[in-house]
Amino acid sequence: MYRDVVCSGEVSSRRQDDIDVAPLLERAAWVSAEGIALVVAGVVRWANPALHAMCALDPGALVGRAVGQIDLVELDDEDTAAGRADLDPDRSDGRSRRLVLRRADGSSVAVSGASARLQATPDGAWVLRLREIAARLRADEALRSSEARFRALADHAPIGVFLSDVGVRLAYVNPGFARVWGRSADELEGDSWLDPVVEEDQAAVLGAVASVLGGERADVTFRVLRLDGDVRTLEARFVPLVGVDRQCSFVGSVEDVTDARAREAALAWQARHDALTGLPNRAELWDRIHRHVDGSERPVSLLFFDLDDFKLVNDSLGHAAGDVLLMEVAERLRATVRDGDVVARFGGDEFVVFCPGTSTEQEAAHIAERLLAVLKEPVDLGSRQVRVTASAGILVSTPEHRDTEALIRDADIAMYQAKSAGKARAALFDAGARRRIEHRLDIVSDLRRALAEGEVDVAYQPIVRPADLTTAGAEALLRYEHPVLGALPADQVIEIAEASGCIDELGGYVLDRACADLAAWRSRALGWRPQYVSVNLAASQLANPEFERRVAHALSRNGLETRDLCLELTESQLMTEVALAEEVLGRLARSGVRLAIDDFGTGYSSLAYLRRFPVSLVKIERSFVRDAHDPSVAAIIEAVVSVTRALGGAVVAEGVETTEQLDAVVRLGCRLIQGYLVSRPGLPHELPVTRQLALTGAPFDARTCTT
Amino acid sequence: MTLAPTERLTEDRLLAELERLPAQQAAAVRVLYVADDPTSSASDLAAAVSVDPVLTAQVMRLANSAFYGLSGRVRSSDFAVTVLGFATVRSLAAAHAAGAIGDDAVIPTDFWAHAAASAAGAAQVSARLGVPRPEAFSLGLLHDLGAAVLCRLDPVSFREVEERASAPDTRQAALFEKRAFGMDHAAVGGTVLAAWRFPAELVDALAAHHEPLTATSSRWQRCLAAGQSLATLSRFADDRRADATDLLPKLEGDLRMGDVDPRTAFDLSRGVRTEAQAIAASFG
Numbered sequence: 009m010y011r012d013v014v015c016s017g018e019v020s021s022r023r024q025d026d027i028d029v030a031p032l033l034e035r036a037a038w039v040s041a042e043g044i045a046l047v048v049a050g051v052v053r054w055a056n057p058a059l060h061a062m063c064a065l066d067p068g069a070l071v072g073r074a075v076g077q078i079d080l081v082e083l084d085d086e087d088t089a090a091g092r093a094d095l096d097p098d099r100s101d102g103r104s105r106r107l108v109l110r111r112a113d114g115s116s117v118a119v120s121g122a123s124a125r126l127q128a129t130p131d132g133a134w135v136l137r138l139r140e141i142a143a144r145l146r147a148d149e150a151l152r153s154s155e156a157r158f159r160a161l162a163d164h165a166p167i168g169v170f171l172s173d174v175g176v177r178l179a180y181v182n183p184g185f186a187r188v189w190g191r192s193a194d195e196l197e198g199d200s201w202l203d204p205v206v207e208e209d210q211a212a213v214l215g216a217v218a219s220v221l222g223g224e225r226a227d228v229t230f231r232v233l234r235l236d237g238d239v240r241t242l243e244a245r246f247v248p249l250v251g252v253d254r255q256c257s258f259v260g261s262v263e264d265v266t267d268a269r270a271r272e273a274a275l276a277w278q279a280r281h282d283a284l285t286g287l288p289n290r291a292e293l294w295d296r297i298h299r300h301v302d303g304s305e306r307p308v309s310l311l312f313f314d315l316d317d318f319k320l321v322n323d324s325l326g327h328a329a330g331d332v333l334l335m336e337v338a339e340r341l342r343a344t345v346r347d348g349d350v351v352a353r354f355g356g357d358e359f360v361v362f363c364p365g366t367s368t369e370q371e372a373a374h375i376a377e378r379l380l381a382v383l384k385e386p387v388d389l390g391s392r393q394v395r396v397t398a399s400a401g402i403l404v405s406t407p408e409h410r411d412t413e414a415l416i417r418d419a420d421i422a423m424y425q426a427k428s429a430g431k432a433r434a435a436l437f438d439a440g441a442r443r444r445i446e447h448r449l450d451i452v453s454d455l456r457r458a459l460a461e462g463e464v465d466v467a468y469q470p471i472v473r474p475a476d477l478t479t480a481g482a483e484a485l486l487r488y489e490h491p492v493l494g495a496l497p498a499d500q501v502i503e504i505a506e507a508s509g510c511i512d513e514l515g516g517y518v519l520d521r522a523c524a525d526l527a528a529w530r531s532r533a534l535g536w537r538p539q540y541v542s543v544n545l546a547a548s549q550l551a552n553p554e555f556e557r558r559v560a561h562a563l564s565r566n567g568l569e570t571r572d573l574c575l576e577l578t579e580s581q582l583m584t585e586v587a588l589a590e591e592v593l594g595r596l597a598r599s600g601v602r603l604a605i606d607d608f609g610t611g612y613s614s615l616a617y618l619r620r621f622p623v624s625l626v627k628i629e630r631s632f633v634r635d636a637h638d639p640s641v642a643a644i645i646e647a648v649v650s651v652t653r654a655l656g657g658a659v660v661a662e663g664v665e666t667t668e669q670l671d672a673v674v675r676l677g678c679r680l681i682q683g684y685l686v687s688r689p690g691l692p693h694e695l696p697v698t699r700q701l702a703l704t705g706a707p708f709d710a711r712t713c714t715t
Numbered sequence: 716m717t718l719a720p721t722e723r724l725t726e727d728r729l730l731a732e733l734e735r736l737p738a739q740q741a742a743a744v745r746v747l748y749v750a751d752d753p754t755s756s757a758s759d760l761a762a763a764v765s766v767d768p769v770l771t772a773q774v775m776r777l778a779n780s781a782f783y784g785l786s787g788r789v790r791s792s793d794f795a796v797t798v799l800g801f802a803t804v805r806s807l808a809a810a811h812a813a814g815a816i817g818d819d820a821v822i823p824t825d826f827w828a829h830a831a832a833s834a835a836g837a838a839q840v841s842a843r844l845g846v847p848r849p850e851a852f853s854l855g856l857l858h859d860l861g862a863a864v865l866c867r868l869d870p871v872s873f874r875e876v877e878e879r880a881s882a883p884d885t886r887q888a889a890l891f892e893k894r895a896f897g898m899d900h901a902a903v904g905g906t907v908l909a910a911w912r913f914p915a916e917l918v919d920a921l922a923a924h925h926e927p928l929t930a931t932s933s934r935w936q937r938c939l940a941a942g943q944s945l946a947t948l949s950r951f952a953d954d955r956r957a958d959a960t961d962l963l964p965k966l967e968g969d970l971r972m973g974d975v976d977p978r979t980a981f982d983l984s985r986g987v988r989t990e991a992q993a994i995a996a997s998f999g
Contacts (some may be wrong), residue, residue: 103919173848175798198986199784218788221797222938256757256797 043119043138047075049131050096062138065109068591075136079110080121095123097134109138168242168262172249176202176217186404188242188264190234204232206239206679213244220246229265241266276648280351284331285338293352293360296413300364301405309372310363311379312401312419313341316431318357321394329389333396340382346377360419369404369436376400377435384432397432399423404437418442452508454490455501459510459517464488466521469658469689474681481574483537483682485524485559485689486514488524506546515549519562523573525692529568540602542574542625547581559596570600576623577608582617590620597622608648615651627650628678630663636672650679723897724868726906732868732937733812733907742767746808747911750801760804761793773997774799781993782835796842800848806856809911815863816998821870823862824877830856831951833996836986837942843974846938851976854917854935857944858924861904865896870894901925929973948980949988970987 037044043059045052055070063070063078070078083106093107119138126133162169167546168185170178177199182458186193189204209230216226226246231239244262280292287294300308315337322330334357341351341359343659349364361379366372380400388392393421401422409415412530418437426435456466456602473662481637488499505514522541529536549555563573575596582589582605597603604625605617609632628645635641650658661673664683675683744842749755749763764770771792777961779786785847789795796804802976812958815822834855841851880888889899898906906920909915920935944966967977970979975983 103915111942174787175778177782177784178841179848198990202784214785214788218794221785222794222795256800461935620826634821 022325030413034285040183041139041223043136045070045075045078046126046133047136048133050075052078053133055374058543059138062109062111062117062140064113064115078136079111080119080138081108082106083108083118093121095121095136097123097125098132107138108143124136149166168244169259170201170262171259172257173198174257175199175221175301176214176661185262188237188240189232190238201227204234206233212285214245216311217258220260221246221256223248223256227643240264241269245658282338283451285335285353286353287338287359290352290354293354293362294412294416296350296352297362297415300362301409301412302413304451306365306408306416307405309363309375309403310403310419311363311372311399311434312354312403312416313359313361313378313379313384313425314382314400314427315357316397316399316427318396321396325389325392325394332389333387333394336382336387337396337398340385344379346384349375358456367404369402372402372404373434373436376402377647380432380434398425399431400434401426402436417593448504448507448604451490451493451501451504452510453498454486456506456510456513458488459513464514464517465691466518466525467691468522468525468538468541469682470538470584470596470679470687471682472686473679474670474686475679477686479538480538480680481540482526483576483689484525484544485517486518487691502544502546506548511546511548511604512552512554514556515543515546516562519543519559520565523566523568525564528570528692540572542573543577544604544655545581546604547577547585550585550588557594559601570596571602574602574604576604576606576625579608579610579614579617582621586620593621597624609644609661615648616653618655618657623652623655624657625680626657626662626672627660627662627682630683633661633663633669633673633683634665636661636669636676642672642676645673645676645678653677661676724903726902727895729864729898730910735908737996740812740814743770743808743812747771747805747812749816750805750808750875751904752925755801757801760801761791761796764796764804764808768812770811772806773811773816774804776997776999777803777807777994782990782997785792792855798939799950800849802847802853802857805913806853808949809908809913810860810863813860813864813907813971814867815860819864821867823859823866823873825883826854826859826863827998828991828995829946830859831998832946833858833939833990835942835990835994836945836949837992838943839983839987840973841938842939842974844934844938849924849968850914850917850935851938853913854920854939855946856937857904857908857913857917858921858943859900860906860907860921861898861900861932864907865892865900869896882969898927901958903935925986928969932972937969937972937974940969941966941975944969944973945975945984945987949991956986 012291018396038056040056041253043060043062044058047053047534052070052073057067058065073246075096080095082091082093093105095105100123104120107119107121108116109119112559118141119134120141121138122135123134125436126135144700160250162180162182165182165184168184168188170185171180173179177569178197178201179198181189181193181201183193189196189201191204202210202213210229213230216228219226225248228239228246229243231241233239241264242262243265244260246258249257249259264285276481280295281287297308315333318333320332321333334353337357337359338351338353341361344349345361345363346365348363350364350366352360352362353362361375363372364374364604366375372442372455375459380398382398383398386395396402401424403409403415403418403419403422405415409418421442422435424438425432425438425441429435455464465487467487469485470479471483472478474479486501487495488498488501489495502511502514505511525543528540529538552558559575560575562568563570570647575593577589577593593603602624603621604621604627606627607625607629609629615625628648632641632645638646645661646657653661658680659678660680660682662682664670664673664681665687666685669683670681722793742956746760746763746767749760754761755766764774774787774792777783778789783789785798789798799807809817811920814820815826825951834852837846837851837855838848841848844851846854862873876891876895880891887967889901892899895902901922905918908921909918916933916935920933920939923932923936924939924943926939931939948966966980969982970977
């Protein structure tokens with residue numbers, strides 16, 4: 009009403025200023041979209057077209073009627089009818105009111121109505137103003153129904169939903185919110201929702217509220233203490249909202265993530281621990297060591313345990329018993345180490361104990377001995393008791409152990425040292441052992457590269473008939489010149505290749521080369537022409553299912569026949585894979601490939617092999633040849649020669665270096681010889697001696713060849 | 716801005732007095748207009764507030780009060796304005812423009828304690844009545860602003876009236892004011908806030924706040940009445956048998972009109988008391 013006082017003051021002063029306006033005012037009122045009526049003594053004296061249209065009456069129909077005939081109903085705050093409206097300024101305060109106008113056609117329209125007195129006369133003239141607000145009402149209605157829908161949504165949402173009031177205060181929380189808080193909604197409105205937030209997390213929550221009030225979305229994880237004492241972890245999202253009154257407020261949601269977090273934690277734990285023993289696994293061990301070693305100069309110790317002959321337990325008593333044993337071992341290790349030491353299952357039957365506080369070898373050895381002693385105690389596997397031992401490698405880190413990988417590798421090496429020293433013991437890491445292994449690893453990689461690039465040479469040592477010094481065959485011999493170490497002995501190269509799994513590559517390489525070289529010699533019109541090439545085999549090559557095909561391929565590619573190839577195996581190689589050798593070599597022999605037993609006399613020298621394998625050559629080892637003058641050795645050689653001959657084979661005397669030896673072996677019946685005396689090994693282009701032999705066919709020393 | 720004893724207040728005279736505000740309060744009036752302009756942003760309002768150090772300090776203190784739960788975290792006036800909202804900043808500006816804020820403010824006894832409790836009370840019941848909470852808060856905070864204006868215009872006469880009308884019947888006080896000044900503080904407050912273009916509902920409710928509630932009283936009026944009853948109750952919140960007994964019938968009537976179940980009113984009033992203390996503390 010105070011506003012009206014001020015306003016009417018302004019209007020009246022302007023009217024006095026400009027009298028020309030007066031005649032236009034009626035016209036202005038006439039075209040107004042607002043319905044206007046002039047009322048004198050309760051009767052409508054004038055009304056504009058807008059008011060007639062609002063009432064659904066013809067223009068002019070209202071004039072002369074009582075103002076009460078304009079059917080207006082008052083609405084209260086809830087928009088329900090509250091009785092007939094009386095707008096006479098004598099009886100109302102002149103404020104605009106929400107009304108319903110009943111039109112002449114029976115329909116209704118929502119209007120806002122106001123009245124103002126124009127003259128202070130006894131039968132006072134006043135003006136009635138009506139404005140349609142139907143559109144606004146509909147908008148209100150839509151707003152209310154949309155609010156009702158969101159309300160229902162919020163009330164039944166499984167997650168917590170909240171609306172802010174001012175500052176950190178909340179104006180509304182839904183039942184889901186009350187549920188995660190473990191309190192009733194009434195207890196959480198205002199700023200009391202913050203009270204159950206645990207002390208340490210309060211700052212984070214307030215920080216999130218400050219951010220959201222600053223207009224930025226904020227996510228925060230925090231804990232609340234429920235009335236029942238349970239602490240729950242909640243995750244809340246705050247979203248800023250700029251309200252109609254331009255006050256920054258926010259809405260948000262909150263979820264109880266305690267169980268989800270627990271599940272995640274369990275998964276994370278599982279990923280880093282061994283399921284059987286519950287010990288940290290390799291990945292976890294790695295991290296724990298890394299955390300300690302990173303940036304610290306202080307030595308640490310690592311003990312690497314491997315159970316001795318665990319495979320036996322598994323194979324004889326079953327995997328279930330094996331598992332029980334592993335669990336028992338894990339438990340004993342865990343129970344025996346000191347606080348701060350980490351026991352991890354490294355894999356299979358390997359366990360690693362990491363002792364960050366142990367920095368001397370003496371201390372570490374002491375711990376290892378104690379653990380070995382504990383493991384030695386019998387283990388009850390239900391049906392029976394077993395005793396297991398373990399081998400332990402002890403490593404105390406040095407400045408050169410810069411990473412976790414190096415630490416574990418060296419502890420592992422030490423464990424192998426303990427194994428090869430006889431098991432059931434601990435061994436301190438010895439840097440020399442690692443250097444030997446590294447040396448070997450270097451050779452392997454260099455060898456592989458050399459094989460790939462064809463840098464490994466094959467030399468040939470002729471196998472000669474002493475009778476006329478003609479060449480029978482040629483034994484292919486590996487020659488590998490290491491870029492740094494120089495020429496390496498062939499048996500060392502083979503041993504390394506076998507140990508590192510590249511023996512197939514190496515064997516295949518020599519086989520191919522030998523066949524190609526033989527074919528090349530044959531293609532020349534003149535020159536050295538061995539009947540066959542002899543290639544050494546490792547037993548493991550026989551295990552490769554590709555082997556026979558590979559042999560056939562090498563021969564066919566070079567236009568050779570099976571009898572052009574002789575495969576040599578040592579006695580001990582034959583022994584390791586008897587069944588396989590019998591099968592594979594049997595097939596090859598039947599196809600025509602020659603077989604030779606190499607180094608005969610170094611192993612069991614069992615003549616039985618001569619029966620089991622279709623052998624065409626038996627090569628007597630050089631020590632027999634050297635001692636051939638000894639009557640007992642001579643007797644053995646004679647026996648071998650006679651048995652071999654009886655079975656259709658021939659005997660080769662290896663390593664013949666003197667004429668005395670030559671005399672002896674020839675006398676004993678060897679039909680073929682190899683050795684520096686008559687035939688030095690050489691690369692294909694270095695074979696002048698042997699070529700000369702071939703060309704001349706002349707005896708090297710005719711006298712020695714005569715019997 | 717002092718009133719000669721013989722002069723009696725009318726609405727026109729009152730508005731004329733407001734025109735002669737000291738320069739500092741003029742800055743506060745400027746804030747009122749920025750707040751009223753629908754195109755103003757929070758930083759426009761903050762910028763207007765920042766011109767006046769007294770108003771800035773008050774805005775910061777209230778935003779950092781325990782009531783908003785952000786104690787110490789509100790460090791810029793921009794953020795303070797966002798936290799308080801336009802309605803509340805506008806109320807503070809009005810109070811400052813009327814001379815009720817600042818070290819040199821001459822105000823009625825317990826003015827801010829009463830205003831804070833009414834604001835907290837009105838805000839508490841606002842949702843039940845469908846009054847926007849920030850507006851309810853402003854209504855409570857400013858409902859006695861007219862008294863501060865009277866006190867500033869003629870402190871001596873105002874103190875006399877205060878002494879004579881210390882009885883709890885507020886209608887008697889209004890009568891004394893009318894006799895001494897020509898207008899009572901409700902009418903003065905309504906006139907001033909209308910001139911400063913506060914929402915009509917707020918102005919009407921404020922001007923009528925000493926009239927008893929009827930079935931046709933507006934929601935705002937009921938909100939203020941219930942809020943004040945809660946505020947009164949909050950002074951006795953821990954002591955049900957205390958002096959409130961005499962007041963209870965009226966309070967119950969107001970509360971019921973304000974849609975508050977009188978039985979839960981005691982619980983509500985305890986919260987109101989804490990909040991009122993936090994708000995009042997920011998007014999020093």
